[in-house]
Amino acid sequence: MLSRLSQSIEPFHVMEIVKQADQLQQQGRDVIHLSIGEPDFPLPEPVAQALTQAIGAGKTRYTAALGLQELRETIAHFYDSRFGATVSPGQVVITSGASTGLMYACLALINPGDEVLLCDPGYPCNKTFVQTAGGVVRTIQVSEDNNFQPTLAEVQEAWTPKTQGILLASPSNPTGTRISSNVLNDIVDWVATQGGFIIMDEIYQLLCYGSQPRTLLSQSPSGQTRDHCVVINSFSKYFGMTGLRLGWMVVPEALLTPIEKLAQNLNICPSTPAQWAALACFKQETLDICEARRAAFGNRREFLLRELPNVGLHAGSNPDGAFYVYAHAPYGSSQYCSDLLQTQAVCTVPGKDFSQKEGEAMFRISYANSLERIEQALQRMGQFNCREI
Amino acid sequence: MLSRLSQSIEPFHVMEIVKQADQLQQQGRDVIHLSIGEPDFPLPEPVAQALTQAIGAGKTRYTAALGLQELRETIAHFYDSRFGATVSPGQVVITSGASTGLMYACLALINPGDEVLLCDPGYPCNKTFVQTAGGVVRTIQVSEDNNFQPTLAEVQEAWTPKTQGILLASPSNPTGTRISSNVLNDIVDWVATQGGFIIMDEIYQLLCYGSQPRTLLSQSPSGQTRDHCVVINSFSKYFGMTGLRLGWMVVPEALLTPIEKLAQNLNICPSTPAQWAALACFKQETLDICEARRAAFGNRREFLLRELPNVGLHAGSNPDGAFYVYAHAPYGSSQYCSDLLQTQAVCTVPGKDFSQKEGEAMFRISYANSLERIEQALQRMGQFNCREI
Ligand SMILES: Cc1ncc(COP(=O)(O)O)c(C=O)c1O
Ligand SMILES: Cc1ncc(COP(=O)(O)O)c(C=O)c1O
Numbered sequence: 001m002l003s004r005l006s007q008s009i010e011p012f013h014v015m016e017i018v019k020q021a022d023q024l025q026q027q028g029r030d031v032i033h034l035s036i037g038e039p040d041f042p043l044p045e046p047v048a049q050a051l052t053q054a055i056g057a058g059k060t061r062y063t064a065a066l067g068l069q070e071l072r073e074t075i076a077h078f079y080d081s082r083f084g085a086t087v088s089p090g091q092v093v094i095t096s097g098a099s100t101g102l103m104y105a106c107l108a109l110i111n112p113g114d115e116v117l118l119c120d121p122g123y124p125c126n127k128t129f130v131q132t133a134g135g136v137v138r139t140i141q142v143s144e145d146n147n148f149q150p151t152l153a154e155v156q157e158a159w160t161p162k163t164q165g166i167l168l169a170s171p172s173n174p175t176g177t178r179i180s181s182n183v184l185n186d187i188v189d190w191v192a193t194q195g196g197f198i199i200m201d202e203i204y205q206l207l208c209y210g211s212q213p214r215t216l217l218s219q220s221p222s223g224q225t226r227d228h229c230v231v232i233n234s235f236s237k238y239f240g241m242t243g244l245r246l247g248w249m250v251v252p253e254a255l256l257t258p259i260e261k262l263a264q265n266l267n268i269c270p271s272t273p274a275q276w277a278a279l280a281c282f283k284q285e286t287l288d289i290c291e292a293r294r295a296a297f298g299n300r301r302e303f304l305l306r307e308l309p310n311v312g313l314h315a316g317s318n319p320d321g322a323f324y325v326y327a328h329a330p331y332g333s334s335q336y337c338s339d340l341l342q343t344q345a346v347c348t349v350p351g352k353d354f355s356q357k358e359g360e361a362m363f364r365i366s367y368a369n370s371l372e373r374i375e376q377a378l379q380r381m382g383q384f385n386c387r388e389i
Numbered sequence: 390m391l392s393r394l395s396q397s398i399e400p401f402h403v404m405e406i407v408k409q410a411d412q413l414q415q416q417g418r419d420v421i422h423l424s425i426g427e428p429d430f431p432l433p434e435p436v437a438q439a440l441t442q443a444i445g446a447g448k449t450r451y452t453a454a455l456g457l458q459e460l461r462e463t464i465a466h467f468y469d470s471r472f473g474a475t476v477s478p479g480q481v482v483i484t485s486g487a488s489t490g491l492m493y494a495c496l497a498l499i500n501p502g503d504e505v506l507l508c509d510p511g512y513p514c515n516k517t518f519v520q521t522a523g524g525v526v527r528t529i530q531v532s533e534d535n536n537f538q539p540t541l542a543e544v545q546e547a548w549t550p551k552t553q554g555i556l557l558a559s560p561s562n563p564t565g566t567r568i569s570s571n572v573l574n575d576i577v578d579w580v581a582t583q584g585g586f587i588i589m590d591e592i593y594q595l596l597c598y599g600s601q602p603r604t605l606l607s608q609s610p611s612g613q614t615r616d617h618c619v620v621i622n623s624f625s626k627y628f629g630m631t632g633l634r635l636g637w638m639v640v641p642e643a644l645l646t647p648i649e650k651l652a653q654n655l656n657i658c659p660s661t662p663a664q665w666a667a668l669a670c671f672k673q674e675t676l677d678i679c680e681a682r683r684a685a686f687g688n689r690r691e692f693l694l695r696e697l698p699n700v701g702l703h704a705g706s707n708p709d710g711a712f713y714v715y716a717h718a719p720y721g722s723s724q725y726c727s728d729l730l731q732t733q734a735v736c737t738v739p740g741k742d743f744s745q746k747e748g749e750a751m752f753r754i755s756y757a758n759s760l761e762r763i764e765q766a767l768q769r770m771g772q773f774n775c776r777e778i
Contacts, residue, residue, distance in 0.1 A: 001553075001586055001617065003522065006497040006647035009654060042447045051662075052441050058431045060632040096485060096634065099656050107521060108395040112501060128654035132496060133392065134523060164390075197390055228390065243449040243661030245485065245634070258395035265398060265517035267488050271660050272632030273440075 009128055013352045017337055021347045032377040033369060035347040037173065038242040039323070040368045044289040046280045047241065054276035061272060065263040066256075067094025067248070068275045074282050075248055085217040093249045093259055094278075096270045098203045098234035101249040102129045102167075103266075105199045105230045108258045109165060110135040117158050117166040119150055121326065121355035121362070123173045123201070130167070138163065141357060144317045148172060148326070149179035152186045165197035170214075171204040171321025174354040174364040178321050181214060188216065189224045198229045203247070204322035206238040206290070209298040211320070217250060227252035235274075237322070238290055239281045244274040297323050300367040300374055311382035316362060325365045326351075330385060333363040344380035398517055402741045406726055410736045421766040422758060424736040426562065427631040428712070429757045433678045435669045436630065443665035450661060454652040455645075456483025456637070457664045463671050464637055474606040482638045482648055483667075485659045487592045487623035490638040491518045491556075492655075494588045494619045497647045498554060499524040506547050506555040508539055510715065510744035510751070512562045512590070519556070527552065530746060533706045537561060537715065538568035541575040554586035559603075560593040560710025563743040563753040567710050570603060577605065578613045587618045592636070593711040595627040595679070598687040600709070606639060616641035624663075626711070627679055628670045633663040686712050689756040689763055700771035705751060714754045715740070719774060722752040733769035 014035065021031050043051070054060075066072065072092040079087040095101040102125070110116060112134030118126050120139045127137050140158045142148045155166060166187070170179040191198055200216045216231055234247030251259055263269070280286055304325055308315055316326045329336045333350040340346050349366070351359035367374055403424065410420050432440070443449075455461065461481040468476040484490040491514070499505060501523030507515050509528045516526050529547045531537045544555060555576070559568040580587055589605045605620055623636030640648055652658070669675055693714055694704055705715045718725045722739040729735050738755070740748035756763055 001498060001584070002643070002647055003497055003500050005500075005522075006651060009647070009650040011646075011650055012653055038451055043444070043449050048444055048449075051444050055432070055437055055440050055444075060432050060437075060630065062427055062631045097657065103655060108392055109390060111392050111394075112523065125654040128651075132521070132655065133394075134501065195390070241449065242451045243658070245656075245658075245660045254391070257400075258391055258398070261398040261400055262395060262517075264401055265514040266492060266521065267634075268486065269632070269634075271634045271663070273662075274660070 005131060008131065010124070012124065013334070014349045017341060017347060017349065020338065020341055024341065024345055029345045031345045031347055032373050032380070033347045034365045034367070034374070034377055035349050036366050036368045038368060039237060039240045039293065040370065041240045041293050043240055044281070044286045046283055046286045047239065047277050050280035051273055051277035054273040059272055059276050063269045063272050063275060065267070065269050066260055067270055071275050071279055074279060078282050079215065079217060083215050083218055085215055085219070087217055087250055090256065091250050091253065093251055093263065094270050094275060095247045095249055096267060097236060097245045098201065098232050098247040099125070100267060101232040101234070101247050102126065102199070102201065103132065104259050104262050105232065105249065106130055106133040106135065107262055108255055109197050109199070109230070113162070114164040115160060115162040117155065117163060119148070119168070119172070120357060121148060121174055121351065121359070123169060124353045126167055139356070147177040147179070147317045148175040149177060149183065150187070151183060152190060155187050156190065159194060163196065165199065166191060167199040167201065169201035169203070171208055173204070173322060174324050174349070174351070175317060175326040176319030176322040176324040177317050178208065184216065185221055188220065188226065188229065189222050192224055192228050196228065199232065200229060201232045203232065203234045204237055205233060207294060207297060207323065208321040209301055227254065230255065235278050235281060238294070240293070241274070241278070244271060244277065246270055246274040246278055297367065300371050301325070303371060304365065304367055304374060307378050311378055312385040313381065323366055323368045325367065326362050327365055329361060329363045332360045334360060337363050340381065340384055344384045346377045346380050394520060397520065399513070401513065402723070403738045406730060406736060406738065409727065409730055413730065413734055418734045420730070420734045420736055421762050421769070422736045423754045423756070423763070423766055424738050425755050425757045427757060428626060428629045428682065429759065430629045430682050432629055433670070433675045435672055435675045436628065436666050439669035440662055440666035443662040448661055448665050452658045452661050452664060454656070454658050455649055456659055460664050460668055463668060467671050468604065468606060472604045472607055474604055474608070476606055476639055479645065480639050480642065482640055482652065483659050483664060484636045484638055485656060486625060486634045487590065487621050487636040488514070489656060490621040490623070490636050491515065491588070491590065492521065493648050493651050494621065494638065495519055495522040495524065496651055497644055498586050498588070498619070502551070503553040504549060504551040506544065506552060508537070508557070508561070509746060510537060510563055510740065510748070512558060513742045515556055528745070536566040536568070536706045537564040538566060538572065539576070540572060541579060544576050545579065548583060552585065554588065555580060556588040556590065558590035558592070560597055562593070562711060563713050563738070563740070564706060564715040565708030565711040565713040566706050567597065573605065574609055574611065577609065577615065577618065578611050581613055581617050585617065588621065589618060590621045592621065592623045593626055594622060596683060596686060596712065597710040598690055616643065619644065624667050624670060627683070629682070630663070630667070633660065633666065635659055635663040635667055686756065689760050690714070692760060693754065693756055693763060693767070696767050700767055701774040702770065712755055712757045714756065715751055716754055718750060718752045721749045723749060726752050729770065729773055733773045735766045735769050
């Protein structure tokens with residue numbers, strides 16, 4: 001009675017590790033989590049206040065499927081003020097997290113049998129979004145030499161007559177790396193010549209270090225329009241609102257009505273109090289809090305990248321975004337992460353969930369934990385790695 | 390570039406009416422809405438309190454994909470205490486509204502090309518859930534004589550070798566009618582003999598009048614197990630939590646892992662503060678508030694059913710659930726509802742969204758509005774209908 005789709009979805013292998021970690025914790029072990037895919041900060045205070053106010057004011061009924069007009073306008077305006085990008089409020093769709101945005105984009109763009117390119121390593125759920133729409137995943141094995149992001153040549157090589165589009169993420173999970181503007185522009189322009197689409201996941205957009213955040217929606221140097229591109233974003237990471245399940249997407253005009261119909265039918269609307277709370281995200285006060293948090297992430301990242309070699313570990317490529325370092329495992333990462341957990345009570349994520357092909361070679365360290373805990377974890381990792389070597 | 394799925398979804402025709410109503414309101418007309426599919430009550434106070442507390446306590450991060458263990462246990466226990474039905478906490482899946490439950494059920498049970506039976510009239514989104522999973526909708530034209538619910542003979546007649554299951558709703562939207570226990574038991578047993586599944590939407594379960602609420606999960610008189618049945622429910626209607634986007638489903642053991650994988654991949658988790666708030670729903674204090682509201686709905690229903698004939702209108706069948714009356718339109722309902730709105734500023738919903746075949750004959754009146762407003766609306770409807778006759 002089970003559908004082939006539901007049978008074909010791989011379980012998250014990280015769940016095994018998390019279960020082991022829970023058991024250790026119940027046994028009284030002091031487990032340090034470097035496994036987590038969400039900020040360790042609470043809601044920014046103005047957001048929590050706006051949320052509480054919305055509830056007090058009874059803003060708890062259904063909204064329009066595409067979201068509150070006011071929030072759509074605020075987001076459109078933010079693209080202008082922050083990135084100089086022109087986005088009309090009508091192109092902004094409020095979603096129940098980037099998850100739902102990815103779902104709408106795939107359902108609106110993919111026909112059964114269409115091929116869609118995904119990068120390996122990448123966010124494991126992407127495969128399921130594509131397959132739910134009946135799409136067939138084709139993988140681009142991205143290389144550490146290119147920041148774990150695809151090159152134009154790789155996209156061209158992977159593209160077949162059946163390929164309809166590509167899903168990109170920058171910064172990426174699990175690698176924390178970004179695609180360069182030049183390469184991205186070339187890919188965007190070339191995919192347009194093929195009549196294909198691009199789904200661009202910018203969920204970690206504002207969490208980057210060293211150089212300014214970017215968006216695909218900035219003016220293309222070639223002047224090529226971007227109406228074959230859908231941009232996905234979320235309040236989960238930079239704004240620390242994971243459990244509130246709210247995100248947004250920016251869609252070309254032609255997709256608006258199809259996506260409105262999908263949203264009306266499949267979800268009715270995104271969470272109403274969360275939408276009212278999200279309005280507070282774009283206040284200067286909140287942005288200041290989030291920038292301070294970004295600075296904290298930046299410090300942890302710097303510390304981690306500096307210290308990793310001292311404990312015998314090496315980061316893959318240059319992770320300058322999100323809160324992840326994708327590092328080389330000393331030996332098979334499923335075993336390594338399990339050993340690290342059992343002996344040192346440090347919880348990291350083996351690469352298997354993110355990469356079919358090279359997952360055993362890599363593991364993911366999240367720095368969504370305090371500097372103190374990260375320091376402690378590194379000490380423990382050093383003990384383990386040195387003992388083993 | 391648009392997928393066939395997204396192109397094939399019908400827009401909600403009610404949106405046209407709602408747009409017209411908005412325009413009239415902007416012109417200063419006093420529009421009475423009998424069009425709304427959500428309770429006119431605010432959050433029950435204990436739920437609002439629990440929600441505010443959860444936010445204050447920082448309960449705003451991701452939860453497990455299947456939801457908070459505590460909430461799953463509370464719901465399982467409620468089936469026992471309220472219905473004497475045995476449900477294990479492990480079978481309860483917390484979802485982002487019944488919408489997401491319907492989606493998971495369809496994705497877990499339907500393969501592309503599978504036929505699924507839906508009732509006409511019915512909830513318009515059901516078609517989209519089935520089609521998203523690649524399923525093919527087959528319609529059972531249910532009859533007013535049978536309370537707009539299918540009979541066993543109708544199910545048997547509609548069932549083909551390609552049919553894999555049926556979606557039922559009781560009480561139903563738009564008709565407000567329930568299926569009798571006997572007919573339901575017979576259908577459940579017969580579908581089991583065919584190796585088919587049943588998706589049972591019980592979102593309006595606790596909103597019924599005259600006789601006790603029921604669940605498919607009660608012991609079957611035939612002793613037939615119900616492990617081919619998925620039950621969908623929600624906090625939206627009885628608990629007045631529409632905009633919080635929270636629901637649940639009860640699934641057979643065999644579906645748990647597939648649905649957990651779907652949930653992990655497609656949504657990560659349901660809203661965290663909403664889940665904590667939902668725990669307060671099952672306190673006696675909240676249940677008392679909701680029962681008082683149900684009594685208010687009951688009074689409005691009674692008034693409406695008594696007065697409709699006096700204004701020349703007739704309810705279809707016996708609507709003893711939800712907050713809808715599905716009534717015969719004096720003439721084509723698209724025109725009738727539009728005329729009623731334009732001349733009398735009473736907003737109702739034409740049948741077209743709910744029924745492909747007989748939608749023009751019927752329209753939906755929602756009594757999710759105060760008795761005073763319903764009285765006023767009936768006066769206006771009387772003026773219009775008598776003028777027209
Ligand atoms: C790359 C990426 N995209 C999308 C998501 C989905 O996040 P959400 O649905 O909370 O916005 C995640 C979450 O970890 C992610 O890492
Ligand atoms: C019959 C029926 N099922 C499901 C839903 C979805 O409700 P929600 O997702 O808010 O739980 C509705 C909403 O109107 C409905 O009428």
